[in-house]
Amino acid sequence: MSPEPQTGSASRIAADLRAAIADGRFGPGAKLPTVRDLTEQYGVSRNTASKAIAQLAAEGLITTRYGSGAYVRETHQVRHVGPHRYARSRWAATTTEAHQDESNNGDTITRQGGQTQTVNRVPADERVAAALGVEVGAEVVERDRLMTSDDTPTHTMTSYYRPEDVDGTAIVDPRPGIAGRGGGYAILAERGLEPQRMVEDLFARMPTTEEAERLKLPPGEPVVEVHRITRTAEGRVVEYAEGVHAASRFVWSYPFDIPD
Amino acid sequence: MSPEPQTGSASRIAADLRAAIADGRFGPGAKLPTVRDLTEQYGVSRNTASKAIAQLAAEGLITTRYGSGAYVRETHQVRHVGPHRYARSRWAATTTEAHQDESNNGDTITRQGGQTQTVNRVPADERVAAALGVEVGAEVVERDRLMTSDDTPTHTMTSYYRPEDVDGTAIVDPRPGIAGRGGGYAILAERGLEPQRMVEDLFARMPTTEEAERLKLPPGEPVVEVHRITRTAEGRVVEYAEGVHAASRFVWSYPFDIPD
DNA sequence: TAGTGGTCTAGACCACTTC
């Protein structure tokens, strides 16, 4: 595929608008000319003007509101996340009341301040099995959360545990927040499975349509997938988690010493 | 922007093809039906069929070759990169012949096996200044590289140094490869500026059109931007680098201990 | 030269927002 084999009116209009946004003629939140305006101004068909707008939307520069107009995207706050977010001091103080409410188990969906959560028993897929050191298809506990900030979803986080590690603890309590902060590490620690070491793998890609819907992603927003393995000091894996993050809301930060 | 306010034929065709690719009816490298084929099969206009193809291309699932057809994207090899790539053992053995060829300085572009490089003196922008601890606008040495694997670019890496740290060393030699491996850390070490500690910041976004061109990115491929600060054991910053990576070619891996 | 992807026009209808 050659890069821009034909540069037509659409790209030209897009370029003009892009420049206008870049040098502030349209600030964040500003309304762009309507498709019909552009049609007139540039003497092109509706189709072409529409394509220019769609192009900018795909780049994540603008957002279109159906029936209303196209607007320069607001720059929202970016969260800097580093190893510190897992610090012991953050979960040492967490309440850890154990719950055994078996009747309230299963795929109940619950909601509470900032996150939605489901807890389930599912067969382990390949990645999960490899990480937790169980057979493919073996039953594991899945804790699926959708994290929200200011009413907009920021990321999903799906944790997997070996059933014997978490049964009877608050982790299998579907009510969110109970085992929410620290990913329930305090609870694991109480069971003699104190987390000590982690490995995070990250990569970026475009979202699937389902993810775009769940995270309410504007077109043109990539996601960052994070795979996290948590081990005890002895090297036993106590949690495997997969997160899907709206790319524009996070910066990951990792400090490390140069190895020998 | 509502998610999929109207689901028309184009999305439907795209969904069909997506499913066909997913379950292997079209394997990697396979040629998809032509736009004109789809026009007939689905009884839609060329425009609509074309849109379906463009949609899949934007998702990064397929690649279109002008005048030839649309093909399922080959899955290329993914590089797993971790702190180990900076290991001392990797640059301890590097050749470090110093070069003083002032006449060959400036923005000469040189090429050699796997990377293209330019070395320049530029005024520090805000990020560079903050990282290196110099004034904005102060002169710094910029070493800009384009890394290639199998004739396709994988990432750019732009390093910044304080002039007094690198003048007269092979780092300012525009010929690539000389100070290539290890980012010239051996050279810094010889000057008593041995790198010891790093911080990497990562985030993903869609590429600018310039980046898409330089990295030969297919539409729908995000980039991961990496900012790296390298310090000596004493905490002195010796290098600040910014990389732009084709997202689909890398997985970053970071191990760390849970902090207190 | 034939086939293919990329772009465009002109006109139409629909879905949603705003008043």
Add this chain to the structure above:
DNA sequence: AAGTGGTCTAGACCACTAA
């Protein structure tokens, strides 16, 4: 009801590829 974005058709021309 008016305005706006989203989608579609039918037909056209252009740019590139491959034989």
